[in-house]
Amino acid sequence: MAQYDVAIIGAGPGGYVASIRAGQLGLKTVCIEKDPRLGGTCTLRGCIPTKAILHTAELYEDAQGSAEQGIKVSGVELDMASVLKHKDSVVSKSSKGVEFLFRKNKVDRVHGHARIAGPGRIAVSGGSSGDQMVEAKHVILASGSAPRLIPGLKVDGKRILTSDELLENTTVPKRLIVLGAGAVGVEFASVYERFGSQVTIVEMLPHLLPLEDEDISTEFEKSMRRRKVKFLTSAKVEKVEVVGELVKCTVTSQKGTEVLEAEMFLCAVGRRPVTEDLNLETLGKVKLERGFVVIDPKTLLTGEPWLSAIGDVVALPGRPHPQLAHLAFVEGEFVADRLAGHNPKPVDYDLVPGATYSEPEVASVGLTEKAARERGYKVKTGVFPMSANGKARILGAAEGMVKVVGEEKYDQVLGVHIVGPRATEMIAEACSLLRLETTSEEMARVIRPHPTLTEAMTEAAMAVRGKPLHI
Numbered sequence: 255m256a257q258y259d260v261a262i263i264g265a266g267p268g269g270y271v272a273s274i275r276a277g278q279l280g281l282k283t284v285c286i287e288k289d290p291r292l293g294g295t296c297t298l299r300g301c302i303p304t305k306a307i308l309h310t311a312e313l314y315e316d317a318q319g320s321a322e323q324g325i326k327v328s329g330v331e332l333d334m335a336s337v338l339k340h341k342d343s344v345v346s347k348s349s350k351g352v353e354f355l356f357r358k359n360k361v362d363r364v365h366g367h368a369r370i371a372g373p374g375r376i377a378v379s380g381g382s383s384g385d386q387m388v389e390a391k392h393v394i395l396a397s398g399s400a401p402r403l404i405p406g407l408k409v410d411g412k413r414i415l416t417s418d419e420l421l422e423n424t425t426v427p428k429r430l431i432v433l434g435a436g437a438v439g440v441e442f443a444s445v446y447e448r449f450g451s452q453v454t455i456v457e458m459l460p461h462l463l464p465l466e467d468e469d470i471s472t473e474f475e476k477s478m479r480r481r482k483v484k485f486l487t488s489a490k491v492e493k494v495e496v497v498g499e500l501v502k503c504t505v506t507s508q509k510g511t512e513v514l515e516a517e518m519f520l521c522a523v524g525r526r527p528v529t530e531d532l533n534l535e536t537l538g539k540v541k542l543e544r545g546f547v548v549i550d551p552k553t554l555l556t557g558e559p560w561l562s563a564i565g566d567v568v569a570l571p572g573r574p575h576p577q578l579a580h581l582a583f584v585e586g587e588f589v590a591d592r593l594a595g596h597n598p599k600p601v602d603y604d605l606v607p608g609a610t611y612s613e614p615e616v617a618s619v620g621l622t623e624k625a626a627r628e629r630g631y632k633v634k635t636g637v638f639p640m641s642a643n644g645k646a647r648i649l650g651a652a653e654g655m656v657k658v659v660g661e662e663k664y665d666q667v668l669g670v671h672i673v674g675p676r677a678t679e680m681i682a683e684a685c686s687l688l689r690l691e692t693t694s695e696e697m698a699r700v701i702r703p704h705p706t707l708t709e710a711m712t713e714a715a716m717a718v719r720g721k722p723l724h725i
Contacts, residue, residue: 256362258282260593261376261390263368263532266294268565268582269396270352275590277359284362284388286378292352292363293345294398295566296579299418302348304441306341307421308611311448315613323650332449334424341421364388368397370533374560392560392593395547396586397532399525399566399577404433404491407521413496414519417442427451427517431503433491435462437610439522440474444612447483454514455485456505462487463610467622467671469637469657474673477614477653494519525577527567537561543569552600554589562589570603581606607685609678614654617681620669620688623659632662636694636717640674642724643713644705651675656714658694665693667715676707683708694718 260276262269265287273285291298317330356363366381368388376388401416403409411419417438426449432439435457443453455462455478461471462478462485478485489507496502501519505512527545534540534547539557541548546569547556554562565582568575575581584601591598607619626633636658646652654674660667670684687697698715702708716722 256284256386256388258284258362258388258390260284260392260394260590261286261374261388262394262396263376264294264396264398264565264567265289265292265352265363266396266398266565266582267296267579268398268586269294269394270355270586271583272394272396272564272586272590273361274355274359275587276593277356277361279590279594279596281590281594283360284364284390285356286364286366286368286376286388288365288367288381290365290382291349292356293349295400296582297348297352298345299421301579303341303345303421304417304438304445305611306344307337307445308441308613310337310340311445312613315448319650332426334426338422338424367531369531370537370561373558392562394586394589395532395534395556395561395563395567396565396582397528397567400528401521402524402526403521404494404523407494409521410496413501413517414494414521416521420518420520423518429454429516429518431456431501431514431516431519432522433503433520434522434524435459435464435485435487436522436524437463437608437612439520440478440610440612442520442522443478443483447481448613453483454516455483456489456491456503456514457485457487458490460488463616465608466616466618467657467659467669468624469655470616470618470671470673473653473655474612474614474616477673480653481613525566529567546575551603553592554585554601564589573603575603576606576608578606578608602689605685605688607681609681611678614651614674615677616673617677618669618671619681619685620667621659622669622671623657626659626661626668631668633668634660634662634694634718636660636714636719636722638710638713638717638722638725640707640710643707643710645707645709646675648705649675656680656710658697658711658714658718660694660718665695665718667692667694667697667718670711670714672710674707674710680708680711683711 259281262285276283365383366378369377371377379385430451432455447453463471486507492504503514547563548569564585566577610616640646640654641652657671659669694715713722
């Protein structure tokens with residue numbers, strides 16, 4: 255029986271980072287993964303491949319519209335086979351990079367399905383590593399997530415798809431229905447709208463990107479209308495069926511009941527935790543909520559002192575746990591540091607940024623205006639439109655805005671929310687500032703280069719104090 259200081263179940267963002275950090279800290283480490291490749295959903299079927307295709311969609315749109323900026327291009331064609339080839343190349347290099355880091359940091363790799371066999375004991379079967387028992391002083395559960403389906407929906411991979419199947423799609427449908435207006439749904443909507451599909455989004459909640467600040471969601475909806483993307487909010491899907499070459503989707507909304515038709519239907523209603531067939535139910539002190547593993551947010555321990563859980567599989571008591579790769583990174587690093595005796599600071603779940611790589615992009619960190627008011631703050635806000643930003647006009651992308659949420663007593667910035675060009679890059683500065691408990695005055699006094707998109711952050715911070723310069 256192999257014996258380790260730490261065994262990690264899952265080689266996604268949380269699992270592989272925990273493995274690498276544990277190896278760096280001198281812990282004898284093993285990572286068990288049922289997929290032949292390393293990297294998990296993010297690397298293989300999520301963050302990396304979707305952003306590769308989104309970048310292709312951006313290039314395609316730019317090439318088609320380049321005449322407005324003095325570059326005349328003819329014969330622009332979309333080659334889906336080459337799109338997928340580029341995507342697969344990026345994925346392969348990323349996955350092989352994880353393999354290299356495992357070797358560099360002396361992390362053992364076991365291929366197969368892991369099942370808990372008792373405290374610190376993992377039975378592995380069904381993989382190329384053969385059936386074996388792994389024993390460790392501590393186990394980290396990082397088994398990740400998979401696409402969630404609505405009841406009764408049957409994925410056929412051709413007409414009805416999840417994000418997994420759509421990433422391998424080689425055709426551009428004339429019409430695409432997207433169920434779910436979270437990050438996954440609107441990102442694929444942005445891809446296929448730019449590829450030439452007529453896209454309709456169906457969302458159960460009142461807004462697209464419903465977890466964002468309401469002003470940001472409203473501004474994003476304006477952009478979708480300008481792009482001729484149709485959407486139904488506060489809508490419920492009654493039935494989805496394939497009829498010949500079409501998918502027919504019956505939807506009830508404030509407009510009544512209607513039947514939408516399309517060549518493809520994407521189900522993007524969220525992701526479920528992968529906790530089945532792990533024998534977690536045999537552990538009396540581990541609490542599951544809708545399949546998620548409940549953890550102590552200060553330690554990331556489950557009810558068992560030898561078992562931690564991180565990433566998409568986790569539930570936090572009394573608040574949502576974002577299913578984000580960068581959060582899994584931080585959690586994996588935290589647990590490894592704790593196991594090595596380094597006493598790391600707990601994860602600050604208020605400062606986990608969100609990033610949606612749609613067109614326009616959306617990004618945020620900290621509290622929304624609504625959440626700040628619910629916590630009892632006296633809120634003051636500042637908004638600056640990207641239409642007044644010189645660099646945004648240069649890029650031909652002068653839509654969107656930056657919104658800063660502050661509080662009156664100490665002038666502390668509680669949240670920054672952006673919709674517009676390069677929002678997912680711009681938000682990194684806000685992450686640093688909020689980590690340092692910045693005030694709106696301090697944020698406004700940062701000297702940012704001109705012309706840049708980040709100048710909109712200066713102006714939004716000034717607007718909190720009622721004194722923006724360029725509007």
